[in-house]
Amino acid sequence: MTPEQIAAFILVMIVGTYTQTVTGFGMGMIVLGVVAQFDLTTITFASVIISLMMLANGSIALKGRLQVLDKQALKYSIIGLVPALILGVFLLTYLSRDFARILQGILGGAIFLGGVFIMMKPEPLKIRSGNLSFSIAGATAGVLGGLFSIAGPPLVYQYYRQPFSIDNIRLSLLAIFLMMNIGRLIVLAIQGELTLDMLWIGLICVPAVSLATVAGRRFPPPFSDQTMRRLSFLLLVLIGISLMLTA
Template sequence: MVFGSGLPLSEMWILVGAAYLAGLVRGFAGFGTALIFLPFAGMVLSPVQAITVLVLMDIVGPLPMLPRAARHVDKGDLARLLGGAVVALPLGLYALFLLDSQDFRYLVSGASLIMLTGLVLGWRYAGALPPRAVAATGAASGFLGGVVGVPGPPVIFVYMASPKPATSIRANITFYLFGYDWMVLAMMGLAGRLDPGFLVTGLMLIVPNMLGTVSGAALFVPGYERAYRLAAYGLILGAALSGLPFWSAGE
């Protein structure tokens, strides 16, 4: 059986499983969607297809959180993050369009492993965050997100060190990543890189991704945050290593 996107059923099941697992990790750990999904998606999709499907799959996830988060957004900082991303995201997407699947898989797994190392070691930027630094963070995030579909590391490692209240930081990151998703779709559309078949695939994967998120949230028990975090780290490590091309025969 082949889907409208041209994927055989076996490859579609890989995407469904990856979408569910990514949602599961986000449900009990609060992060990790791209870090889990992209290494597996890169096995069966081209770089552009993988990021298109990820963005569409993930675009509805933040919707329930937006009304509450809106009360805590620092609009100035959010504008700087998005402004930086608008400038750098086209450069990242241009680099993405030049990548072949093997190079993309190495970059995705490498970015995931670096991100995981930073999370385990507790990396944080400790300096002041003037407006230019916030804009530069958005630019770095936009470029990285364009190339490998993982915009989170610059924002997490730099912006999380801000002296602003935790509610404001979470709200800005939530709105920033939501805006980033729409920017990716808009810029890919302008570049003529959106394949209708894979738009449908991305929308189909919303269901297993949301089921995974609900399952992960149901598994979460307050007081065991460290155990959940370690489980998330292990799954991210497994996904990153599994996504490396040298495991695949004939590549």
């Protein structure tokens, strides 16, 4: 990457990190979308940097705030996610490219419509969902993560519909994605897919990502919980559009 491309990449990482810190998701969509649009680097390279940066983002955002989490919901989400993620990766090797794109288009349409409907009426449920529903959301996220590297939408739907505080929701999502990316990086390291260039660019991005995370913690947008829910579902709508266009 040229110095200009690195500077542009860091700027995009700052925007993605701040968004991820205040909503609990969105970094991957923002960074990969800009990278693909302006050809800053390869998608594979960028996705590894995102995983590295999510370690810094999640660790800083969660520091001293673990007591806010609904640990029961978190546990059942992970129980559903881990085996399904392996299944998703397994399915990816057996599905044809055309069939995978059809699935991706259907997925994008479902996320788009669901985001629109809930964005219009973002009030949370009156009663917390049962543990099984968190496992189902985690399992759905795992399969989608294995197939398309986009695990967020089912978990975002699940958590943002709960009668939890926005702090609880975003920190729960950050905790799940932190654990996912630790696992992903371990697998990449075992496979020999981590290169010195990736680690070097990641090291350069750490200060900016750390500052953006601290800014997100200390200076979140001055919006009500309902507005934050609506904005989060708007992000899901954009993810759905992106998936449909890609497919």
